[in-house]
Amino acid sequence: MPSPADALPAEPGAGEPSITMFGPDFPFAYDDHLAHPAGLGRLPAAAHGREIAVVGAGIAGLVAAQELMKLGLRPVVYEADRIGGRLRSEPFRSSPETIAELGAMRFPPSATAFAYYLREAGLTTRPFPNPLSPATPSTVIELGGEAHYARTLADLPALFREVADAWAEALEYGADFARMQAAIRRRDVGAIKAIWNRLVPILDEESFYGFIARSQAFRTRSFRHREVFGQVGFGTGGWDTDFPNSMLEILRVVYTDADAGHRLVEGGVGQLPARLWSRAPARCVHWPAGTSLAALNGGAPRPGVAAIDRAPDGRLAVTDRWGRTATFDAVLVTCQTWLLSARIDCAERLFPPSMWMAMERSHYMQASKTFIMVDRPFWRDIDPATGRHVFSLTLSDRITRGTYLIDHGEGRPGVICLSYAWEDDAMKWMSLPAEERVRLALHSLRQIYPGLDIRAHIVGEPITVSWESDPNFMGAFKGNLPGHYRYQRRLFAHFRQEDMAPEHRGIFLAGDDISWTAGWAEGAVTTALNAVWGIVRHFGGATAPENPGPGDVWDDRQPMALPD
Numbered sequence: 074m075p076s077p078a079d080a081l082p083a084e085p086g087a088g089e090p091s092i093t094m095f096g097p098d099f100p101f102a103y104d105d106h107l108a109h110p111a112g113l114g115r116l117p118a119a120a121h122g123r124e125i126a127v128v129g130a131g132i133a134g135l136v137a138a139q140e141l142m143k144l145g146l147r148p149v150v151y152e153a154d155r156i157g158g159r160l161r162s163e164p165f166r167s168s169p170e171t172i173a174e175l176g177a178m179r180f181p182p183s184a185t186a187f188a189y190y191l192r193e194a195g196l197t198t199r200p201f202p203n204p205l206s207p208a209t210p211s212t213v214i215e216l217g218g219e220a221h222y223a224r225t226l227a228d229l230p231a232l233f234r235e236v237a238d239a240w241a242e243a244l245e246y247g248a249d250f251a252r253m254q255a256a257i258r259r260r261d262v263g264a265i266k267a268i269w270n271r272l273v274p275i276l277d278e279e280s281f282y283g284f285i286a287r288s289q290a291f292r293t294r295s296f297r298h299r300e301v302f303g304q305v306g307f308g309t310g311g312w313d314t315d316f317p318n319s320m321l322e323i324l325r326v327v328y329t330d331a332d333a334g335h336r337l338v339e340g341g342v343g344q345l346p347a348r349l350w351s352r353a354p355a356r357c358v359h360w361p362a363g364t365s366l367a368a369l370n371g372g373a374p375r376p377g378v379a380a381i382d383r384a385p386d387g388r389l390a391v392t393d394r395w396g397r398t399a400t401f402d403a404v405l406v407t408c409q410t411w412l413l414s415a416r417i418d419c420a421e422r423l424f425p426p427s428m429w430m431a432m433e434r435s436h437y438m439q440a441s442k443t444f445i446m447v448d449r450p451f452w453r454d455i456d457p458a459t460g461r462h463v464f465s466l467t468l469s470d471r472i473t474r475g476t477y478l479i480d481h482g483e484g485r486p487g488v489i490c491l492s493y494a495w496e497d498d499a500m501k502w503m504s505l506p507a508e509e510r511v512r513l514a515l516h517s518l519r520q521i522y523p524g525l526d527i528r529a530h531i532v533g534e535p536i537t538v539s540w541e542s543d544p545n546f547m548g549a550f551k552g553n554l555p556g557h558y559r560y561q562r563r564l565f566a567h568f569r570q571e572d573m574a575p576e577h578r579g580i581f582l583a584g585d586d587i588s589w590t591a592g593w594a595e596g597a598v599t600t601a602l603n604a605v606w607g608i609v610r611h612f613g614g615a616t617a618p619e620n621p622g623p624g625d626v627w628d629d630r631q632p633m634a635l636p637d
């Protein structure tokens with residue numbers, strides 16, 4: 074069993090420091106900041122007990138709320154749906170301890186701020202069964218009707234090795250890959266900035282596909298190489314759905330190993346937000362021992378927020394969907410920012426037009442997943458005729474795209490994510506009910522495994538999700554398009570409010586789409602810590618000099634600005 078101390082243990086390396094999600098845009102050591110005995114800051118006694126509204130009880134809202142509670146504020150949490158947001162571990166009704174991870178399901182060891190909270194919550198992890206990973210009994214890659222069975226990359230035809238080599242070459246020549254990873258390992262801010270600040274102006278307007286197609290490595294190989302790369306890609310596979318996105322988005326993932334060495338949270342990642350909500354931290358300023366967010370909020374968050382405006386006395390007025398209005402010195406909004414214009418009546422005067430533009434230009438990825446529970450992990454059975462597993466993790470160019478197998482051991486039900494699809498592939502599923510999704514996925518899989526009767530193993534009801542059709546999300550997570558760097562910088566930098574006009578101060582943003590690494594919970598956590606820094610300042614507090622926060626080092630490390 075893994076120990077809680079190793080919430081997201083990195084693969085053992087050759088004695089060199091591990092890669093972490095340190096930069097490249099804002100290289101700040103959030104993990105060290107969190108672990109420092111001086112804590113995240115101090116508030117003047119007059120601020121103790123003052124209320125702050127936190128909109129959204131996802132990981133960003135709950136991390137910020139917990140840290141602010143520890144510093145002596147009273148976070149008042151509003152939530153439109155359920156605690157956890159996109160960390161949603163949905164139990165199968167007939168076996169509640171068996172869960173489907175509808176949002177985040179695999180976490181890289183490089184996500185060290187996120188791992189800090191997993192450890193604090195006492196949660197354990199184990200390797201996630203990704204394509205060709207040691208935790209995966211076998212992988213089948215089926216493209217153009219041709220299926221390849223493999224346990225490691227070496228088992229695949231030479232074409233796959235050539236594609237992997239071409240990708241490594243493209244990254245090396247087009248994005249200084251090895252030097253950047255070395256700089257991230259050393260946490261060498263100067264070296265990271267030297268590489269990144271040269272690339273940002275060049276690659277902000279380059280799409281992922283453009284980068285691939287124009288690279289020497291792929292240009293000199295066949296179209297088939299580009300096609301196979303798109304469908305199998307790197308890490309978790311199937312990255313062609315990100316082809317229209319800015320190349321900078323992809324570099325952020327690969328430089329920081331965000332798509333490598335993934336682990337799953339035993340029992341479901343949804344336990345993390347649940348524990349942040351219900352457990353009392355070891356020590357809080359001002360609040361008595363045993364105080365938790367649940368206790369401060371009377372056991373339940375307030376309803377979803379319907380409106381935010383400036384009250385006549387200058388405070389911020391938050392109105393919930395049942396019409397109750399309360400005023401606060403500050404509000405932290407952690408839901409997807411589209412919701413500020415589409416579902417929350419947020420007064421325009423609270424943000425300058427440039428911020429509204431950045432929020433409206435957000436591009437969200439679509440994502441759908443369909444899960445079934447099965448009687449046992451039958452995919453470990455060997456077909457005596459072929460000597461191969463009867464069923465494997467499957468990457469395909471069919472509508473299912475990725476089929477993942479989650480094994481809880483013999484004697485317990487297994488979980489199959491029949492289909493994990495993004496963008497256009499996710500749109501194809503959107504209008505279909507769960508039963509039809511299962512039927513269609515099984516039909517596709519039958520073409521790959523003609524002799525296998527998956528139906529005979531199904532127990533319980535299927536579970537499915539399309540994040541874009543949920544009005545509290547309107548999309549899975551952000552994926553910046555070419556030319557979006559400036560917008561992302563505006564959103565990320567908004568937590569430093571000293572230079573803002575007074576009418577724009579007091580409303581803070583955090584969460585997945587404020588971060589540079591949307592689609593990774595690490596970004597939600599680290600932007601929550603930025604917001605904590607800004608809110609502490611807003612209430613007249615400061616960080617300890619020996620543990621400077623993200624806003625304190627801003628002048629030296631801020632993300633580069635591109636001219637407008």
Ligand SMILES: Cc1cc2nc3c(=O)[nH]c(=O)nc-3n(C[C@H](O)[C@H](O)[C@H](O)COP(=O)(O)OP(=O)(O)OC[C@H]3O[C@@H](n4cnc5c(N)ncnc54)[C@H](O)[C@@H]3O)c2cc1C
Nearest residue numbers: 129131132133153158159177178179377378584585593594
């Ligand atoms: C399909 C999918 C796969 C993913 N895979 C991974 C992965 O493998 N690894 C990884 O690290 N990350 C992954 N992520 C990203 C990760 O889930 C997010 O980064 C993280 O959960 C976002 O947390 P958040 O607090 O920023 O936002 P959310 O979790 O969205 O929290 C915001 C909350 O605000 C609430 N809300 C909305 N409107 C209102 C309102 N009007 N009033 C009050 N509350 C409101 C919402 O209900 C929600 O609970 C994935 C996400 C998705 C969707």
